[in-house]
Amino acid sequence: MSAHHHHHEHSGEGLVSAARAALESADEQWTEMRADVYGALSAHERPASAYDIAEAVSKLRDKRVAANSVYRILDLFVRTNLARRVESANAYVANPHPGCRHDCIFLICDGCGRAVHIDDDRLTGALVEAARKAGFADVRPVVELRGMCDHCS
Structure with missing residues (x-):
């Protein structure tokens, strides 16, 4: 297993197109409302x-537009890997490589709130193996590390 994934990270219209393709390949519709929510999410x-x-x-x-409508769409985006939920902040980020399934490690700055996503299969693989040994299957680690980014420290 390699330590890091290699992805083509999308941005702008390319990101929206990749998200739409990933959602439709999951047999979900890309509605105007979903497009607007994804556009707003990816703009942050x-x-x-x-x-x-x-x-x-x-x-x-x-x-x-009611927040509960947005929550339902965001939950769909998380399920279909178009977005990720930052648990400790009760917030969401657009996945820069929609449709690619892997585990999440977030570095979250306590100063400015920026979240950086990194991939490291060595770390998440050890967590998955520990879960298997404890009798759990189909786990998808979401790891959050909080601290100060270079800019804020």
Whole structure:
């Protein structure tokens, strides 16, 4: 098993196209509302809450969009690997390589809130193996490390 994954990281319209393709390959529809939510999510430089996204989509649509509607769409995006949930911040980030399944390690800055995603199969593989030994199957580690980024420290 290699220590690191190699991905083509998408951005801008390429990211939206890759997300749409990944969602449709999961037999889900790419609706206007889902497109608006994904656009708002991918526009955030830092993890965004459902309320942040609902506010952005409300402004875009010029009508109020409920956060619970956004939560349902975000849950779909997490299930289909278009987004990841930063548990400790109750926030979401767009996956820069939608459709690629792997484990998550987030480095989260306590100063500015920036979240950096890294891949390291050695670390997450050890967690998966420990879970197997404890009788768990189909685990997908999400590891969050908090500290200060270079800019803030």
